[in-house]
Amino acid sequence: MPTVKRPSYSRPLSPRLAVYRWQLPMIASLAHRATGIILALFVPVYLFILTGLTGSPDDFIRQMAWMHSVPGRLILWLTGTALIYHLVNGIRFILLDAGWFEARDSMRLTARISVGAGVLGALLLGGFLW
Amino acid sequence: MLGAERYGTAHNGLGDWYVQRLTAIVVALLMPLAYLLLLAVYNGALDQMQMLDLVDGYIGRMLHTLLLIALLTHAYLGVKLIVEDYVHMAALRIPMMGALLIGLAGFGIWWLSVIWAWAA
Amino acid sequence: MIRLEIYRYDPEAGGEPCRQSFEVPVFKPGMKLLDALNYIKWKLDGTLTFRRSCGEGVCGSDGMNINGVNGLACITDVAGLKQPIRVSPLPGMPVIRDLVVDTTHFFEQYRSIKPWLQAVSPVPEHERLQSVEERAQLDGMYECILCGCCTTSCPSWWWNGDRFLGPAVLLQADRWIRDSRDEKTGERLDKLEDAFKLYRCHQIMNCMEACPKGLNPTGAINHIKRTLLARKS
Structure with missing residues (x-):
């Protein structure tokens, strides 16, 4: 996947992802990216649901049945969780961009809040859907 | 010397970065509403007619249009960033971004047609 | 005793980089990781190669990856580190020898x-x-x-x-x-x-x-x- 940054005279590249310890802010950033991809993939699904729900009464019933099926619920749960996390962490990123919570401790604390909100959101949404 | 200055400066990151955040705010305001509406329908709190009253009105259509423009722009910039991060071969990266742009624009047109084609 | 697992690479010997285990006694209070590395170099294996200079966190020579996080060996207490202490060169750099990278x-x-x-x-x-x-x-x-x-x-x-x-x-x-x-x-x-x-x-x-x-x-x-x-x- 990655390319070497410059000709390395056949020197080995020191280990990076293989040795680096996962830390919470790093997880928070990677999760923002992962949830972003999930939400981008949700766009066609959202359109599919929207056409069904706003179609004829028969379409509506069929769409409701799909949403209540196991794959339907799983997709709603996954994208809903992704949305909650991406929203909370997105607000965090914008606040950091604006220069707030920029101290090292607040960066760590806000990462905790984001990940915590994601987990809590996943549980609450799971409870709502099942 | 290969050096760090090999590529010079492209003067192009600021616009993407700024629009990404601008659209993020629009999406952050509107997307939860859309999702909550979806959950309300799922839950049976709203039937089809009540839901259509909300999304089919002029304001609903306008908000929906705003949401889709901001969301698709935000998604394009976000996925572009990820592609730039991991796909190092320009001959692969550039077609990928082109395909992404066309794909998202296609969804946008479909989405617009769904919203604005509802029986008036 | 402190156990360490250190990244080794010898360009002259050829072959792949590997890890080598060492045991070092705790020989002074407030011992730093650099003290342990020096002990290995001076008493156990003179071929272990790493950069260091001031030994007090000012020159910035002995940056390395310590148990998965980068830091300076000279100001890192061994007492707080999980053992075996896994020491690697700074990540993502071409390795010249052992813990020395091409900067x-x-x-x-x-x-x-x-x-x-x-x-x-x-x-x-x-x-x-x-x-x-x-x-x-x-x-x-x-x-x-x-x-x-x-x-x-x-x-x-x-x-x-x-x-x-x-x-x-x-x-x-x-x-x-x-x-x-x-x-x-x-x-x-x-x-x-x-x-x-x-x-x-x-x-x-x-x-x-x-x-x-x-x-x-x-x-x-x-x-x-x-x-x-x-x-x-």
Whole structure:
């Protein structure tokens, strides 16, 4: 996947992802990216649901049945969780961009809040859907 | 010397970065509403007619249009960033971004047609 | 006894890099990781190669990956470390031998931001003076010793280090942007406005976690982005 940054005279590249310890802010950033991809993939699904729900009464019933099926619920749960996390962490990123919570401790604390909100959101949404 | 200055400066990151955040705010305001509406329908709190009253009105259509423009722009910039991060071969990266742009624009047109084609 | 697992690579012997285990006694109170490495080199295996100089966290020579996080061996207490202590060279760099990496590219990137005072106004009779407030702008910047712990902890730099300048160099760039005596701020900002040089930072914050001097390169990078935005809007 990655390319070497410059000709390395056949020197080995020191280990990076293989040795680096996962830390919470790093997880928070990677999760923002992962949830972003999930939400981008949700766009066609959202359109599919929207056409069904706003179609004829028969379409509506069929769409409701799909949403209540196991794959339907799983997709709603996954994208809903992704949305909650991406929203909370997105607000965090914008606040950091604006220069707030920029101290090292607040960066760590806000990462905790984001990940915590994601987990809590996943549980609450799971409870709502099942 | 290969050096760090090999590529010079492209003067192009600021616009993407700024629009990404601008659209993020629009999406952050509107997307939860859309999702909550979806959950309300799922839950049976709203039937089809009540839901259509909300999304089919002029304001609903306008908000929906705003949401889709901001969301698709935000998604394009976000996925572009990820592609730039991991796909190092320009001959692969550039077609990928082109395909992404066309794909998202296609969804946008479909989405617009769904919203604005509802029986008036 | 302290157990260590150290990354070894000998270019002359050929072959792949490997890990070697050592046991070192605790021979003094407040023992640092550098003391353990010195013990190995002086008493157990003279071929172990690493950089070190001042031994007190000022020169920035002995940056390495310690139990998964980058830091300076000379100011890292062995007492707090989980054993075996896994010691690797700074990540994502070409290894010359054992814990010694080739920093050429890192310092080329540093040179590219012109890390010196650039002024066009005539040299005053005495110093170029700063107010107390102007000087305070450099706090959290001037302390950087360029050990490379932050830059080599950054995944964005791992994947795109050929173009992304990395946290240490961008913190240094911000140090000159903030300096009231510098008169080339506009040119400095011009050279940084680039999707790869600057905007590869995705607030991963490994740099902030790694910095042995307690600095915050993520904050500095955000300040550069805000300055660029303010200039253009």
